[in-house]
Amino acid sequence: MPDPSDATCPYCGGALEKGTVGSEMFFGGPKWHQSRSMLATGGEKIGQVRWDGMVWLDGERCAHCRMIFLRY
Numbered sequence: 470m471p472d473p474s475d476a477t478c479p480y481c482g483g484a485l486e487k488g489t490v491g492s493e494m495f496f497g498g499p500k501w502h503q504s505r506s507m508l509a510t511g512g513e514k515i516g517q518v519r520w521d522g523m524v525w526l527d528g529e530r531c532a533h534c535r536m537i538f539l540r541y
Contacts, residue, residue: 476529483533490539494524515541 476485492499500512516524528539 478531
């Protein structure tokens with residue numbers, strides 16, 4: 470099994486660094502949408518809102534091109 474610390478960006482080949490994206494969310498939690506809409510209705514739920522209104526999504530970010538890859 471490959472070492473996750475050796476992961477590289479599929480876009481530019483740069484090294485990936487582990488991290489977390491945090492967001493304040495009070496209504497329904499974060500959702501994945503294929504396009505933006507004024508009401509942001511629908512979408513696939515991708516995270517849980519904690520008791521303090523925060524959502525944390527773990528992932529990696531390319532140190533070179535800054536592309537972010539999230540896991541949920």
